Amino acid sequence: EIVLTQSPATLSLSPGERATLSCRASQGINRYIAWYQQKPGQAPRLLIYDASYRATGIPARFSGSGSGTDFSLTISSLEPEDSAVYYCQQRSNWPPYTFGQGTKLEIK
């Protein structure tokens, strides 16, 4: 089973700042990773797939990069509504599909 480790656990930044969230896989997964955003009381929303492709309707300030074992999600200029928990998920070796434990992003 591929383990995804996200860092940091919590990130606190101000509006307009740049956020970089990391996800490390326990073995190489090519570029087969997605990022999701989950706000309190809501279902997750797909943001990025295959490491760097934005899903439909996702603002351009969200971008993804990486390959192999190290991946990142970058939010270029934070908006208050970006406050959420962000999860990475791999599809390289399944079952099972696995998620990271999440990074909580707080906007000051």
Added chain:
Amino acid sequence: QVQLVESGGGVVQPGGSLRLSCAASGFSFSTYDMHWVRQAPGKGLEWVAFTRHDGSEKHYANSVKGRFIVSRDNSKSTLYLQMSSLRVEDTAKYFCAKEFVTVIRGITIKQYFGDWGQGALVIVSS
């Protein structure tokens, strides 16, 4: 637009059973692979089960294998999760999710979770 509506959640004693349903609309249900994903209170996401669009292939997380059964009725556009021998650690919100599918440069990309329901809460407690 895609709609996924889960139902059937509730409180059940350890060892009991429960069946969740997920009514789908707004897309051709019979052509999409579907998943169940759960989230324990205050915790992260855990993939639970997968079914191929025609039910011909199914997979389960080790934590539920042998206790949960995923099924679907394409004539009713409904996905099911039959849960048996429930444990306290199965307490979670259960989401059904439609598999995301796209094609980029002739390559089909799948196996992500593109649309989600609002979830059904299952509490296993004595």
